[in-house]
Amino acid sequence: MALLQVQGLRKSFGARRVLRDVSFTVDDGEVVGLVGTNGAGKSTLGDVLAGITAADAGSMTLMGHPYAPLSPDDARHLGVGVVQQLVRIDPALTVAQAVFRGTPQAGRPQAELRRQAQVLLAEVALDVDPDTPVGDLPHFVHGLVETARVLAEDTRMVVLDEVSAALLPMEVSSLHAVTGRLSRQGRGVLYISHRLPEMLEVVDRVLVLRDGRIALDRPAAELDPVRLAAETVGEPVSLPAPRVASAAASVPEPAVPEPAVPEPAGAAPVPARTSPRLAPSDEVALRVRNLRVPGAVEGVDLVLRRGEVIGLTGHRSSGVREIAGALSGELPAITDELVLHGEERCLGEDDAALHLPAYRPDDDAYGVDPGETIARTLSQEAWGALTDVRSEIATLRGVIRTVHQLDVKTLSITTMFGALSGGDQHKLALARWMSSAPRDVVVLHEPTRGLDVRARTQVRKLLDEATADGTSVVVVSVDPDELAECCDRVGIVSGGRVARWIDTSELAVDAVRDRIVEAATAA
Numbered sequence: 001m002a003l004l005q006v007q008g009l010r011k012s013f014g015a016r017r018v019l020r021d022v023s024f025t026v027d028d029g030e031v032v033g034l035v036g037t038n039g040a041g042k043s044t045l046g047d048v049l050a051g052i053t054a055a056d057a058g059s060m061t062l063m064g065h066p067y068a069p070l071s072p073d074d075a076r077h078l079g080v081g082v083v084q085q086l087v088r089i090d091p092a093l094t095v096a097q098a099v100f101r102g103t104p105q106a107g108r109p110q111a112e113l114r115r116q117a118q119v120l121l122a123e124v125a126l127d128v129d130p131d132t133p134v135g136d137l138p139h140f141v142h143g144l145v146e147t148a149r150v151l152a153e154d155t156r157m158v159v160l161d162e163v164s165a166a167l168l169p170m171e172v173s174s175l176h177a178v179t180g181r182l183s184r185q186g187r188g189v190l191y192i193s194h195r196l197p198e199m200l201e202v203v204d205r206v207l208v209l210r211d212g213r214i215a216l217d218r219p220a221a222e223l224d225p226v227r228l229a230a231e232t233v234g235e236p237v238s239l240p241a242p243r244v245a246s247a248a249a250s251v252p253e254p255a256v257p258e259p260a261v262p263e264p265a266g267a268a269p270v271p272a273r274t275s276p277r278l279a280p281s282d283e284v285a286l287r288v289r290n291l292r293v294p295g296a297v298e299g300v301d302l303v304l305r306r307g308e309v310i311g312l313t314g315h316r317s318s319g320v321r322e323i324a325g326a327l328s329g330e331l332p333a334i335t336d337e338l339v340l341h342g343e344e345r346c347l348g349e350d351d352a353a354l355h356l357p358a359y360r361p362d363d364d365a366y367g368v369d370p371g372e373t374i375a376r377t378l379s380q381e382a383w384g385a386l387t388d389v390r391s392e393i394a395t396l397r398g399v400i401r402t403v404h405q406l407d408v409k410t411l412s413i414t415t416m417f418g419a420l421s422g423g424d425q426h427k428l429a430l431a432r433w434m435s436s437a438p439r440d441v442v443v444l445h446e447p448t449r450g451l452d453v454r455a456r457t458q459v460r461k462l463l464d465e466a467t468a469d470g471t472s473v474v475v476v477s478v479d480p481d482e483l484a485e486c487c488d489r490v491g492i493v494s495g496g497r498v499a500r501w502i503d504t505s506e507l508a509v510d511a512v513r514d515r516i517v518e519a520a521t522a523a
């Protein structure tokens with residue numbers, strides 16, 4: 001008998017039919033991956049399992065008993081724990097209180113909870129003091145605190161909704177160790193992720209949610225990331241090409257026409273390749289010599305050419321966040337030399353004025369009002385300045401074009417921004433930010449986080465357009481695939497310095513990813 005059985009689940013939001021007929025099972029001790037494009041309905045399914053939202057039709061059983069939770073507490077009580085995507089824990093709680101909230105242990109003495117929390121936090125590889133207020137933690141840590149809470153609970157089924165999205169490769173390994181432990185305890189795990197190569201390492205079976213149904217249910221051993229990406233979008237996908245290539249090394253388009261429908265699983269899909277772009281110019285957009293942030297950055301030299309994209313990555317305590325903070329002016333910094341757009345500048349002890357515009361998906365609701373419509377969100381200031389119906393029509397056409405180009409799953413541009421899926425919100429927020437940021441030198445934190453394979457290509461196109469216009473970009477990321485796909489060079493930060501630069505030109509994306517992981521692990 002299956003641990004969890006889901007049969008004919010349906011869920012609509014107004015006219016938007018998200019889950020049309022979803023049926024699947026999860027067995028005791030089984031780790032099942034759930035993938036789908038942005039807006040496919042993965043979190044909606046997680047929310048139904050968590051008792052956050054009710055299905056319109058269909059049935060579920062857990063351990064053979066009817067399962068229809070009325071709230072997250074009810075779901076936990078019945079045996080299902082869910083770590084939600086974009087979870088926000090009450091900032092006033094300490095980490096120990098957050099880990100044990102709602103569990104049978106919650107009433108135990110604080111000292112005991114503190115001790116037990118320390119053990120669970122170590123299991124999820126989270127190096128924080130259990131007395132730290134949750135409000136002091138970066139957002140990505142909330143998912144790990146919730147994962148520690150799941151370990152403290154006595155649930156039979158666990159849903160992990162994009163917990164790995166903002167984690168470093170070594171942190172993902174710790175998460176996978178936790179997943180393995182849950183499985184050995186006989187618990188079932190539903191693991192939702194867009195990071196396909198990593199996901200395939202940990203799951204037994206994969207479900208693809210497409211067009212409101214489970215379009216594929218297959219053992220992980222029979223899949224690879226390229227095939228799975230194709231199954232996810234329902235058509236052959238582009239393999240990311242090296243970002244910069246000489247004409248001789250450029251990868252030709254496939255000679256065979258692409259089939260309109262997906263190949264049946266078992267036959268290799270025909271991969272198209274995105275074209276590599278030309279090398280950036282020799283003109284220096286930013287030169288920083290001996291950048292220091294007291295206590296964190298020991299002396300970093302950066303040279304960023306016009307139209308170039310460089311990446312920075314490293315362990316949490318490597319200093320990479322502080323380098324980014326210094327570049328965007330959030331942290332005071334000192335340099336021996338600073339050249340920005342050909343102009344010599346000076347950063348002294350009292351003058352930390354390097355204010356490069358920075359985009360962060362971590363910002364609450366991406367700095368956008370979630371109650372505002374897509375139309376207003378994308379048209380921004382221009383909306384208030386509209387003087388006649390023609391400019392209004394032109395603005396709305398632009399909004400519709402963006403929504404269409406970015407493949408945002410919505411029936412109308414009057415939909416509230418906050419009602420979009422996490423990935424669709426991120427895509428639109430980034431497009432909005434890129435269109436309003438000065439065409440200059442910018443810092444992007446994890447520009448493809450939580451995006452499906454097609455959306456990653458769209459973001460890369462946005463980057464290519466911006467760099468072709470002369471913008472230079474510093475990408476700060478934990479995800480080696482993102483760095484490999486987006487950057488011309490990647491700096492591995494360790495001990496407050498760039499320990500090594502990896503040149504991505506003319507290398508396949510997998511080769512770059514392997515080098516980044518190897519260098520970051522060694523550092």
Ligand SMILES: Nc1ncnc2c1ncn2[C@@H]1O[C@H](COP(=O)(O)OP(=O)(O)OP(=O)(O)O)[C@@H](O)[C@H]1O
Pocket residue numbers: 013016018036037038039040041042043044045085409410419420421422423424450
């Ligand atoms: N409360 C809501 N009101 C209206 N529409 C909603 C609501 N919640 C979800 N939706 C819609 O349901 C669809 C599925 O969203 P969901 O968050 O489940 O997608 P997802 O597969 O998790 O996507 P992502 O990978 O981007 O996180 C989206 O089109 C979204 O706009």
